[in-house]
Amino acid sequence: MGSSYKGIRKLVAVIMSHQCTIARPAFPRALSCTRSLILRPQLPPSSYALPRSSAASATMTTQDNHLEAIFTQKRVIRSKIKKDLRSMDPALRSHEDDAIQNLILEAPWFKSCKGLCAYISCSALREVDTSKVLQHILQNPTKDGETQSRKRLYVPRVEDKNCHMRMLNICGMDDLIANSMNILEPAPIDANGNDREDVMLANEPVDLLLLPGLAFDKTGRRLGRGGGYYDTFLSKYQELATQRNWKQPLLIALSYSVQIVEEGVIPVTPTDVFIDALVSPLGFIPISPVAQQISHSDITLA
Numbered sequence: 001m002g003s004s005y006k007g008i009r010k011l012v013a014v015i016m017s018h019q020c021t022i023a024r025p026a027f028p029r030a031l032s033c034t035r036s037l038i039l040r041p042q043l044p045p046s047s048y049a050l051p052r053s054s055a056a057s058a059t060m061t062t063q064d065n066h067l068e069a070i071f072t073q074k075r076v077i078r079s080k081i082k083k084d085l086r087s088m089d090p091a092l093r094s095h096e097d098d099a100i101q102n103l104i105l106e107a108p109w110f111k112s113c114k115g116l117c118a119y120i121s122c123s124a125l126r127e128v129d130t131s132k133v134l135q136h137i138l139q140n141p142t143k144d145g146e147t148q149s150r151k152r153l154y155v156p157r158v159e160d161k162n163c164h165m166r167m168l169n170i171c172g173m174d175d176l177i178a179n180s181m182n183i184l185e186p187a188p189i190d191a192n193g194n195d196r197e198d199v200m201l202a203n204e205p206v207d208l209l210l211l212p213g214l215a216f217d218k219t220g221r222r223l224g225r226g227g228g229y230y231d232t233f234l235s236k237y238q239e240l241a242t243q244r245n246w247k248q249p250l251l252i253a254l255s256y257s258v259q260i261v262e263e264g265v266i267p268v269t270p271t272d273v274f275i276d277a278l279v280s281p282l283g284f285i286p287i288s289p290v291a292q293q294i295s296h297s298d299i300t301l302a
């Protein structure tokens with residue numbers, strides 16, 4: 001895998017040759033709230049002598065350049081991974097889809113979860129398939145004569161292009177219709193004319209989020225499709241969980257082997273939310289301390 005990322009590393013090295021500092025906190029999940037720590041402009045000493053307004057505009061320019069370099073770097077990685085995904089052998093993809101979904105269905109953290117947010121996979125986007133997992137959740141839950149209540153399932157609905165996405169409750173795949181991007185999503189009103197429950201307004205928390213993305217690394221960095229929908233939603237949900245004294249949900253991304261890149265390749269901005277773990281065909285890859293605990297024992301979520 002390492003050598004296939006030499007291309008990305010070279011491009012990144014060129015783009016970042018005037019380099020900006022990318023912070024690496026002890027556990028990066030906290031990073032989403034630390035804008036001032038990371039975007040520390042590296043101004044030359046002479047700038048301190050500038051009049052106040054000029055110094056401020058110099059700061060903005062340095063920050064803008066810093067962010068611009070990061071967004072360019074993210075675009076380069078997205079293009080490379082999309083190309084790799086398009087050239088992936090369909091038989092291998094199908095094998096990896098099965099392996100990932102079987103790992104999820106067998107995991108204690110999945111079996112024990114009572115509520116979750118998951119994405120409706122889109123094959124045209126070459127996303128890891130979630131259909132088997134969703135089907136499992138939505139089918140009748142009676143097993144071995146034991147009746148347990150069905151997991152509450154929330155799926156994304158894009159509300160506008162301003163990074164705004166809601167997670168709405170669904171009871172079946174019939175609740176979904178294709179949006180303008182050809183991704184299946186729920187209508188805001190159900191068949192009975194009632195508003196679908198928005199996870200942000202629910203009385204009970206979700207324990208788990210199954211996340212899509214284009215590239216991931218083993219330190220928890222996640223690169224999405226560039227809309228900012230997930231990062232925005234995740235930071236709002238984490239804030240809600242804190243306010244309500246709920247346990248933070250486990251953030252688990254699903255990744256084909258080709259989507260896992262070397263550490264340090266994916267750049268981060270202060271709004272990027274780090275994941276707890278990855279599920280890849282090679283297995284569950286725990287990243288955060290809580291995910292490591294879960295993988296070393298049979299600890300359940302609920």
Ligand SMILES: Nc1nc2c(c(=O)[nH]1)N(C=O)[C@@H](CNc1ccc(C(=O)N[C@@H](CCC(=O)O)C(=O)O)cc1)CN2
Nearest residue numbers: 119120121122156158165181183212224225227229230
């Ligand atoms: N299945 C699924 N549902 C999801 C997401 C997702 O990533 N996957 N989202 C996660 O945010 C939100 C929708 N965001 C999306 C953002 C971009 C594209 C997309 O088609 N992007 C093209 C490039 C388009 C362009 O550059 O103009 C692509 O990635 O090839 C799709 C969904 C909510 N629902």
Ligand SMILES: Nc1ncnc2c1ncn2[C@@H]1O[C@H](COP(=O)(O)OP(=O)(O)OP(=O)(O)O)[C@@H](O)[C@H]1O
Nearest residue numbers: 163223224225226227228229230231232235271272
């Ligand atoms: N919490 C947030 N609040 C406001 N804007 C945000 C937030 N998170 C991300 N954004 C903005 O969204 C845009 C895209 O960000 P980025 O490239 O990190 O998205 P991504 O991780 O690829 O997408 P996604 O989060 O949908 O998977 C950026 O302009 C970023 O500043």
